[in-house]
Amino acid sequence: MRSTFNRPARRLAGVSVALAVIAAGAACSTESGEQTIGSGGGDEIAQNAAEALDSNFYGQGSYTEPPAEGPEAQRGARIAVVNSGVQSPTGTKQVEAAREVAGLLGWDLSVYDGKYEPAEYQEGIRQAISQKADVIWLYSIDCPLAETALAEAKRAGIPVVSQEAADCTDVDPEAESYFADTLAFSQGTFIDWARAMGESQATWLLAQLGEDADVIEVSVPELVVTNAIHEGFTAAMEEQCPACKVTEVKAQIADFGPALQEKIETALLRNPNANGMALSYDDLMTTGGSAAVMASGRNDSLAVVAGSGFPANVKLIRDGQGQDAGFAYDMGYETWAAADMINRLLAGEEQGESGVGIAVFDADNGLPPAGKAWSVDIEYKPVYKAMWGVS
Template identity: 35%
Template sequence: MSSSRLAVLTTALALALTACSGMSAAPTPTKSPVDYSAQALQATQAAISGTYHEPSSQPRPAARNKKLAVISSGQNAISSLVPASAVMEAAATIGWDAKLYDGKLDPKSWPGLVSQAVANGAQGIVLVAVDCPAVAQPLAEAKAKGIKIVGIFAFDCNDVLFGGTAPSLFSSYVDFGPPVNRNIADFSQLYGADQANTVIAQTDGKAKVVLVTDNEFTSIRHTIQGFRDTITKCTTCSIVAEVDIKAADLTTPAAAASVLKVLHDHPDANAVKSPYTAATLAAVSPAVMKSGRAASLYVMGGEGFEPELDLIRKHEGLSAVTVIPSDWYGWAAVDTVNSLFIGQQPADSGLGWQLIDDEVNPPSNNAYKPTIDFRSAYRAAWGRAD
């Protein structure tokens, strides 16, 4: 989003709100193109400013002499590497003995890693992109022993996408603040909705989207649901095609070829949505560049890890990302486990996201850094500010 484009959006927002007199700051979604364009523009403005806030300042004294296990789906994936490493950093800060178990993106290994953690005396477990059903049996054993279980980009066995009837095995979720609190599904869907709002705003309410998905991952399914539901609120917008890729295909030319074919088949498309960073790098960005339409496509990326920021800086097939600071999420997970240890409800983490492109909140030559010093906030809450 260029600065001149932002000025146009701001003017359009003012005009739309004038046309829709009486609209509140949080209007009820409607089917009117003018009304929904106004809502999309409002959401985009909020995402530019950032939807996160300071973590709760409520004192949460550090529990002493605790052993934490961090089960990562795979440290060879940046979406697991960053938050898992942040958990280890936060655990060291709070004074715990923490051990990282690397699942190497092999789901068959994950149950054994949970069992190892239990056998090694873990008192808390943080699952990073490892959903409950994949490790249900050892997780049930961990819960029976009183071990505190929290997830990062991970979903409990009773999630609606798993049928909603299995027993819950997580101790709690990170608290994302109002209005969703500890509902990771709603948080993920709101995140996807905000990405859709930006696409709607950037295409003047005429989005024709190629939606790239990966239905292997529950977090992606929730995010895509929020994106899809929001696009349908714009009566002059549509999803013209969907491409369901698989993580295994990202090491071959197959995923990029699939996206490129859809772009060729749909010359009317003016926007693309990528599911996550690895897919952007291996499939979406290469396809957009090879299509010869990079200048006319608005491409919304995945989580906004550093390699995606590089693509934005270089104008290589990616227009923008909405970044959830994954290192902050790692610290919030440790804070949640600590609250459980000391018998408190998890505190508001302040987590949210921010819209990044080449001119609005432009990325520097490294990973994204939020404007809030969440590390200092958590150290103060834990009594570790020295």
């Protein structure tokens, strides 16, 4: 059975509106990592969060229709995808969608698997330079991790575009920018989008737990995206429930597996009154988080939210194996939007609004069929095909 924790807020069914990202706020932190945030408000907190879920996150969330006007397909372009790692569901789906859309646009597409190694990211970029690519398409590779090779691409006059990645200027405003363009989201920038993921997690937890929320947050500070998710989560908790308790547990990618499970189990032991948990993204759940919750014997008393709408996480929710909800995004739609960004760049036009946002799903709202990933209920492919003049 899935978790049966208290849900003080009534679930509402309604229509999605555009998401507004709450401004980041600093939380006081103790040496133990516990963050205690202000004074709060009663069942009104749960009710307000439930209404925010209904209007901003459930259903299609902040997704909108793609642009209807733009340049025709820029055929014959040599496009080099450098993917951070195809071992993950996100990486695999991005490559699948990129190949599909490149075939329609008439592009000569090459794909390099970065294997989650910065040295491989740089090698992939250098191979693209040697192959005289017209555009280098980075997926989930932040600029600081490949700055040397990106500088070489810039000197070679090859534009680099990014999908789910931060430019060097996003990390250090004084640094040099190496991205010709980066995919924009309904929330704004990539960082804004990631912060909204954290906000969505906080909002879901507060809709379940209200003023009694005592939450363990598992973060990954070493990544730009997960650090932004943490910022969004912390800001939303401070804004919506200042008195709620949040204990941060910092993880590293190197922890994934038994070490991560042990770290989360230890946090649960040290926080026996915790009734909620947020994990920055899907891999934290599938590489230790789920096992830790189940081993703790507290599956039925913990409200657990993670990401990202892929089949493995959907199965955990469906089977009641330590996860109850997650933020979700449609990698197919996102990758087609990134391809449109590149097509516009090749045509000398500016990027249009992508329509790509985020949503939240759980056992009672938007849970995909067994074995399927979450996908937005928007027919984006016919719109893009008509715009590009392809079929």
